[in-house]
Amino acid sequence: MATTACPLDCFDACEVSVVDGICKPSTTHPITNGKLCRLFGHLQNEKQITTDIPLDETLKILVEKLKQPNQKVLFYKGSGNMGVMQSSTKLFFDKYGTTFTHGGLCDEAGCVGIEQDRQVCFNPPIDNLTNSDIVIVWGRNLTVTSPHIYSLVKDKTIITIDPVKTKIAKQSDLHIQLKPKTDHLLATILARFAHLEDLDDQEFIQNNTTGYDWFYDMTRDVRIKKAMKAIGTDLGQIGKLFSLLVGKKVAILAGIGVQKYIEGEQIMRTIDAFAATLGLFNKDYGGIWYFGRSTYPFDYPFEIESKKSVSIAEVDFGDFDICFIQGANPLKSHPNTQRVIDGLKKSFVVFFGTTNNETSKYADLIIPAKTFLQKKDVRLSYGHDEVIFCDQIEQGDDEHISEYELTKYLFDAFDMDGLKSEDELMQYFKTKINEKPFVDNFEFIEEMEISTLHKGIGDRFYLLTSKNKNSLCSQFKTDPYLYIHPSNGFKDDDKVLATSKINQREFIIKTNDELREDCIVLYSGSDVNYLTSHEGSEESQSTTYQDIIIELEKI
Numbered sequence: 090m091a092t093t094a095c096p097l098d099c100f101d102a103c104e105v106s107v108v109d110g111i112c113k114p115s116t117t118h119p120i121t122n123g124k125l126c127r128l129f130g131h132l133q134n135e136k137q138i139t140t141d142i143p144l145d146e147t148l149k150i151l152v153e154k155l156k157q158p159n160q161k162v163l164f165y166k167g168s169g170n171m172g173v174m175q176s177s178t179k180l181f182f183d184k185y186g187t188t189f190t191h192g193g194l195c196d197e198a199g200c201v202g203i204e205q206d207r208q209v210c211f212n213p214p215i216d217n218l219t220n221s222d223i224v225i226v227w228g229r230n231l232t233v234t235s236p237h238i239y240s241l242v243k244d245k246t247i248i249t250i251d252p253v254k255t256k257i258a259k260q261s262d263l264h265i266q267l268k269p270k271t272d273h274l275l276a277t278i279l280a281r282f283a284h285l286e287d288l289d290d291q292e293f294i295q296n297n298t299t300g301y302d303w304f305y306d307m308t309r310d311v312r313i314k315k316a317m318k319a320i321g322t323d324l325g326q327i328g329k330l331f332s333l334l335v336g337k338k339v340a341i342l343a344g345i346g347v348q349k350y351i352e353g354e355q356i357m358r359t360i361d362a363f364a365a366t367l368g369l370f371n372k373d374y375g376g377i378w379y380f381g382r383s384t385y386p387f388d389y390p391f392e393i394e395s396k397k398s399v400s401i402a403e404v405d406f407g408d409f410d411i412c413f414i415q416g417a418n419p420l421k422s423h424p425n426t427q428r429v430i431d432g433l434k435k436s437f438v439v440f441f442g443t444t445n446n447e448t449s450k451y452a453d454l455i456i457p458a459k460t461f462l463q464k465k466d467v468r469l470s471y472g473h474d475e476v477i478f479c480d481q482i483e484q485g486d487d488e489h490i491s492e493y494e495l496t497k498y499l500f501d502a503f504d505m506d507g508l509k510s511e512d513e514l515m516q517y518f519k520t521k522i523n524e525k526p527f528v529d530n531f532e533f534i535e536e537m538e539i540s541t542l543h544k545g546i547g548d549r550f551y552l553l554t555s556k557n558k559n560s561l562c563s564q565f566k567t568d569p570y571l572y573i574h575p576s577n578g579f580k581d582d583d584k585v586l587a588t589s590k591i592n593q594r595e596f597i598i599k600t601n602d603e604l605r606e607d608c609i610v611l612y613s614g615s616d617v618n619y620l621t622s623h624e625g626s627e628e629s630q631s632t633t634y635q636d637i638i639i640e641l642e643k644i
């Protein structure tokens with residue numbers, strides 16, 4: 090029996106056992122627990138990319154292009170495959186002198202906020218989750234985006250904080266269906282009540298934190314009645330929340346929903362500060378989970394030295410002579426689609442991927458990648474601590490190349506040395522050199538400066554853009570519809586023109602009474618990013634998909 094892992098970008102990071110060439114869910118991996126989800130099925134049905142040009146010719150063209158003098162090159166890597174060996178190409182492009190990107194399309198704003206509080210963005214051990222009594226699902230669509238972690242907690246008391254009545258919200262003992270971008274108000278109110286109700290962990294606060302007094306003063310500056318109105322909650326709900334929490338082991342599962350805003354870092358810090366007020370650190374139960382930096386425990390062999398980088402949100406592809414795009418589909422997943430198209434048209438685009446997608450249509454050169462089954466790898470997870478060493482399952486052919494093989498080819502073509510062997514690189518993930526950090530000094534956020542999205546939208550709408558059950562970002566069966574509450578006068582199949590400050594786009598309506606009346610939902614993988622802004626978040630210049638208001642007109 091051979092072992093591999095699902096390479097898709099998901100908290101669960103499942104293990105796959107391969108018997109007689111057939112992929113089966115691992116029964117020994119504690120998260121996978123004998124089940125694989127439908128997305129893995131879709132992945133197995135993908136048609137691998139092919140081109141008319143033989144691979145050796147493609148690679149020659151790439152080298153020629155890169156060898157032309159004074160080329161300004163952008164390295165843009167998505168998260169199409171989460172194996173660590175995806176990063177081997179960085180080793181070449183670092184030596185070559187490429188411009189890299191900083192910030193992220195995904196969870197980065199939240200991670201950077203957490204790092205300001207406690208240096209490392211880490212998750213507690215998964216046992217702390219299973220032995221907690223109550224789970225607060227905060228801006229995370231748990232049943233859809235991490236179904237395996239959901240099954241670990243489904244029988245516990247659950248509180249959901251989400252503008253949408255998601256499946257997990259419906260199963261919850263309490264659902265706060267808050268207005269988007271008001272989580273910081275809710276978190277500060279909760280922290281203040283925790284203090285007033287003597288639920289604050291004074292021992293942790295006194296021994297392991299700084300700035301609590303300032304933070305508490307800040308929570309007192311929030312005018313409770315006004316804030317509750319802005320959030321869309323009341324004292325009844327807050328009271329119920331505390332009645333559920335009292336004396337219980339609390340876990341918070343936070344998702345990216347809270348931080349898709351310009352001040353995403355600060356918003357995440359207020360939620361983390363509520364967790365610290367309750368003392369959810371350094372215990373062997375409960376805690377707060379977000380997206381842990383999965384490489385943190387290891388001596389990471391793909392660290393880059395280049396100081397040249399641009400904000401991923403704000404990058405203009407047109408500023409570069411060559412754009413090297415790996416494992417990504419910016420045409421769908423990057424904000425401000427028209428700007429992406431205009432930029433790609435001005436540049437020589439190299440697309441390195443396993444499948445054709447919207448971005449490969451703009452490629453001047455396509456490098457066909459081996460699938461996850463055709464290469465060795467190591468799979469870490471941002472949702473739990475399991476590490477999977479992936480065997481090569483299929484032989485592959487000479488017309489497709491792995492990320493490591495491409496790196497080796499480029500090192501040789503440029504007479505570079507120092508590339509370690511594939512096995513040596515993978516060895517770095519055999520030993521953990523950093524243990525789970527003990528929170529020595531949690532730094533409470535002391536000032537909050539967050540612009541409101543919640544005032545004066547009139548008959549316009551907040552944009553929610555999140556994940557869907559049949560797609561993985563832009564891959565597989567994406568959902569094109571614009572979802573809206575039926576009270577707004579639109580009917581199923583109505584055609585509308587959606588307008589933001591960035592652009593306009595036509596969509597077909599589907600009504601859904603699980604939404605707030607003031608929100609619309611457009612899933613990732615739809616044409617939503619024609620409407621979103623490329624403005625980066627304030628601290629990490631990450632994407633801010635939801636910091637935008639939408640106007641709708643029936644056509």
Ligand SMILES: Nc1nc2c(c(=O)[nH]1)N[C@H]1C(S)=C(S)[C@@H](COP(=O)(O)OP(=O)(O)OC[C@H]3O[C@@H](n4cnc5c(=O)[nH]c(N)nc54)[C@H](O)[C@@H]3O)O[C@H]1N2
Nearest residue numbers: 228229230234250269270344345346555556558560561562
């Ligand atoms: N099936 C499936 N699974 C996936 C993915 C997929 O595309 N499909 N994508 C994977 C990836 S790349 C990631 S990053 C993870 C993401 O997993 P999640 O963190 O679950 O991310 P989202 O689905 O974007 O959004 C989560 C929730 O936030 C809510 N939300 C939106 N705005 C706000 C807000 O202002 N406040 C609060 N409290 N909630 C808000 C949304 O309604 C949504 O229910 O999922 C991974 N898993």
Ligand SMILES: Nc1nc2c(c(=O)[nH]1)N[C@H]1C(S)=C(S)[C@@H](COP(=O)(O)OP(=O)(O)OC[C@H]3O[C@@H](n4cnc5c(=O)[nH]c(N)nc54)[C@H](O)[C@@H]3O)O[C@H]1N2
Nearest residue numbers: 167168169170195416417418422441442443444562563613
């Ligand atoms: N509006 C809106 N936009 C979003 C989001 C949202 O919720 N709303 N979510 C954001 C999030 S959380 C994320 S993570 C990003 C994801 O955005 P991207 O990282 O761009 O990911 P995908 O769009 O899924 O495209 C992945 C591509 O990777 C390629 N690929 C797959 N496996 C491999 C491999 O082994 N090797 C190589 N070389 N290529 C491979 C496939 O061709 C696939 O088309 O999207 C972001 N964009």
Ligand SMILES: [Mo]
Nearest residue numbers: 098194195196
């Ligand atoms: Mo993501």
